[in-house]
Amino acid sequence: MKHKVLITRCNEYDSARIAAIVREGMKELGAQPYGKTMLKPNCVLAHPEVFPHAFTRAEFLDGVIAATKEAGANIKELSVGERCGITIPTRFAFKQAGYTSVIKKHGIKAHYFDETKQVPVKLTKKESLRDLIFVPKPVAECDFLINLPKFKAHPWTRLTLSLKNFIGIQDDRHRLVDHNSFLEHKIADLQEVIQPGFIAIDAIIAGQKMMLTPTPFPVGAIVMGTNSCAVDTVCCHMVNVDPKDLIHLKMASERGFGPMSLDEIEVAGDFPLEEVQRKTKDFEFCLERVDDYFKNTKALKCMVGTFPERHSTDYCWGGCPGALQEAMHINIGAYPDVDDRMKKVRYVVGKVEGPLELQDGERVMFAGDCCQWEGVIDGKKVTIKGDYKTTADVDPKKAGSNDMILKILGSVTHCLSNGSSRYIHAKGCPVSVGQHVNYLSSLGKIPNANFDPRMLVPVNIAYWQMRLSRFYNRLFG
Ligand code: SF4
Incomplete structure (x- = not known):
């Protein structure tokens, strides 16, 4: 059986349209959320003025939650979980991204991974960099993970897609371990913790060059699948990148997590790959020393x-x-x-x-x-x-x-x-x-951008809320 990946047209951040597309995608791919279902967006950093294009959009999250509620069977807990980047409290990033109101609207749970307990998970693959990795308890206990990356270029790994989005499942203490020349190995290691049950990539407006401050590129697509390697392989081709140049994809595929050749993938949907490639011929990367x-x-x-x-x-x-x-x-x-x-x-x-x-x-x-x-x-x-x-x-x-x-x-x-x-x-x-x-x-x-007045007060309020909540979770979580 070939892994199936869908590229679907979607030009606007319209939650109802996104929900309809994702509902159909889940049906076609046979993905049925159940038990403890968690959505993992890419909210590495968010602010409507300072960082407007770095994260999976709230309308996208909104649409996927609605589709998940309809497609799911026997869902015991529906949640959104993430650890944003550069040590900023996740609850700040969620608020700035517009997630807080979406989560509230749907009456579901938020797991801020910088506040939850971290537990060790054993790694057994012979190629693994480590034999143990720490992840948040809600990730270790998750039954069905829905991965919702933002389609972006990345200055360290060329692209950030489904596999790379797992860097955001670690808290700060563990995220920076091996975040050096072993970053690609670390991304491959993280795949052993959990495999997503469904993936939907926000490529409606993709990001070029940088990961925190990307320049927008309207691709007008949602990419869906159930295997991270297959999805990332198709996404590479969407922007004319040879999948072999995505080191963590090569490593994950060699470890048996999925294919990295189009011969082993069925590409479907209403947006032909060749048309996407023509549209993105000027998509810009920044893999420069x-x-x-x-x-x-x-x-x-x-x-x-x-x-x-x-x-x-x-x-x-x-x-x-x-x-x-x-x-x-x-x-x-x-x-x-x-x-x-x-x-x-x-x-x-x-x-x-x-x-x-x-x-x-x-x-x-x-x-x-x-x-x-x-x-x-x-x-x-x-x-x-x-x-x-x-x-x-x-x-x-x-x-x-x-x-x-x-x-x-x-x-x-x-x-x-x-x-x-x-x-x-x-x-x-x-x-x-x-x-x-x-x-x-x-x-x-x-001037120190860390003290930007637009960020300073709300980040610090969120920081102390995070510390209190983390303390509570350590005692009772
Ligand atoms: S440049 Fe050197 S110190 Fe910095 S992350 Fe790489 S190996 Fe570590």
């Missing part, structure tokens, strides 16, 4: 060295460099003239050899635990020692909290205490997007 990507900016110059893991010595696609790109785009979103305002910053990542040849006033950010450099700055010898830990040295059971306030305060304090120094070494593997925003703000003397 930071030294190339920022080469024409006035203020930022990047030096990329070598990296510790044998499978990826020339670049770290899942860690610090990508976080720098996202951080710069957040800065540009908040302050469009940031390249004119920012003082010169040299970004050094990996093991770099040779002199930096700094310009007057230029300051240096050495990024990440694997960063190594030795040389002279302002006549003084400087040694940046690497402190990189291999996968075997990092125990997910002892992972740090990655708490939003602690991370922000940590990097702000680090910057303040090094205020007059020409250089700073930002530690972490990875150094997160939020930390990059702080370091760039301090070194480049630009």
Whole structure:
């Protein structure tokens, strides 16, 4: 039996139309939600003004919930679960995305994964990076998972679709473990936790280039299926990407999670693949190294060295460099003239050899635990020692909290205490997007986008609600 994937036309965020399409899709694919059914959207970051295109739209979620209620049999609990990105409280992202009112309207449950208990799940595949992975209890107990990714390009993994959407099932403590050159392995590992019973991808308006600040591209489609590898394979072809170039897809397929060849997939629906490919011929990606990507900016110059893991010595696609790109785009979103305002910053990542040849006033950010450099700055010898830990040295059971306030305060304090120094070494593997925003703000003397007044108060209110709820769940959850 071939896996079936449907590409269906849908040009508008009309909940009733989406519900009708998804209802038909579930019927055609034989997907019948039951028991504890959870919808997992991509709500990595949401704000109507600052991050309008990063997330699965609320109208989409609304339509799928309505279809699920009709198509389901013996549903014991219907919920929406997610952990948004960059340590911001999920309840803030849900509110900004418009999910809170949709969830309330349907009288269903929200599982904010940063507030729920995390439980270990054993991994048994011989190719797995780890033998244990932590996930939220509601995910471990879910009977039927409905995966609702947003169709987006991704600067670290080329595309984010069904497989990659599982990064959002981990809380902050565990999400950043292996979020480095092992990111693709980690995505493949997560597939063993649970397989979705149904997938519907929001490709009505897709996102190009960045994952947090994508530029919109109206594809006008909903993609549906029941196998993540099959769905992602078809989505690759939709934007003229060879599925073999999606590393996590290749890994997941090699581990037996599904096909990655169109010969093994039946593509159906009312939107022919060739027509979609013609429509998306100018779809833009951003899989560029930071030294190339920022080469024409006035203020930022990047030096990329070598990296510790044998499978990826020339670049770290899942860690610090990508976080720098996202951080710069957040800065540009908040302050469009940031390249004119920012003082010169040299970004050094990996093991770099040779002199930096700094310009007057230029300051240096050495990024990440694997960063190594030795040389002279302002006549003084400087040694940046690497402190990189291999996968075997990092125990997910002892992972740090990655708490939003602690991370922000940590990097702000680090910057303040090094205020007059020409250089700073930002530690972490990875150094997160939020930390990059702080370091760039301090070194480049630009306003800190983490303190954007549109976000500051509501994020902090949500943060303390999250802390209270998490405390309650630890005691009684
Ligand atoms: S420190 Fe950063 S660049 Fe180095 S391996 Fe870790 S995530 Fe990658």
